[in-house]
Amino acid sequence: MSVASHSSAMQSRHDVHHEAAPDPVPVTKQPLPRRKFVRNAFLALVGAFTATSAIATYRMLYPTKVTGFGTKVVAGSITDVRATLATQRYVRNPEGRFYLLPAADNGVIAAYWRCVHLGCTVPPPNPALNGNIQCPCHGSLYDGRTGGLIHGPATHPLDYFPVTLENGNVVVDTGTVIVRQEVHPDQVAILP
Numbered sequence: 001m002s003v004a005s006h007s008s009a010m011q012s013r014h015d016v017h018h019e020a021a022p023d024p025v026p027v028t029k030q031p032l033p034r035r036k037f038v039r040n041a042f043l044a045l046v047g048a049f050t051a052t053s054a055i056a057t058y059r060m061l062y063p064t065k066v067t068g069f070g071t072k073v074v075a076g077s078i079t080d081v082r083a084t085l086a087t088q089r090y091v092r093n094p095e096g097r098f099y100l101l102p103a104a105d106n107g108v109i110a111a112y113w114r115c116v117h118l119g120c121t122v123p124p125p126n127p128a129l130n131g132n133i134q135c136p137c138h139g140s141l142y143d144g145r146t147g148g149l150i151h152g153p154a155t156h157p158l159d160y161f162p163v164t165l166e167n168g169n170v171v172v173d174t175g176t177v178i179v180r181q182e183v184h185p186d187q188v189a190i191l192p
């Protein structure tokens with residue numbers, strides 16, 4: 001290598017070594033392109049609509065109603081039920097749509113107050129009818145102690161619900177309607 005070329009190479013290395021760092025590229029905020037903005041807004045709208053629909057569907061499929069007719073209903077404490085039956089001969093429960101009737105000296109039956117003929121609501125036992133229950137629509141007559149059929153046009157006794165005793169209370173499961181063709185002692189819940 002000649003002296004001249006060596007000197008040139010050294011000069012070149014020298015230049016590279018001391019070359020100034022390039023100026024940073026200025027960062028400038030670019031406005032969101034209109035098309036992209038519209039697309040994002042549309043996707044956000046679709047997302048919000050989908051979420052709202054999903055919540056509405058969830059609420060529709062999983063109702064929050066957990067009390068009242070169709071569930072277990074507390075008719076009262078055993079003591080109160082006993083006392084009411086001793087004086088009034090029935091316990092009316094609007095929430096559960098039933099009458100507790102004194103089907104035995106120490107037992108009750110929860111009679112569904114829907115007439116089995118065409119579905120009218122029957123009133124409670126009527127003292128003027130020997131304590132029996134008469135449907136106001138077509139006159140079917142039911143036994144006021146058991147809900148048994150005395151005469152039609154209905155063709156069988158009032159339906160009834162299962163009764164259990166829980167924590168000192170008389171509990172009626174209005175989610176289970178039991179249809180019967182006749183009155184039977186097995187339908188009576190014994191009160192302690």
Ligand code: FES
Pocket residue numbers: 115116117118119120135136137138139140152153154
């Ligand atoms: S609906 Fe009760 S007798 Fe007809």
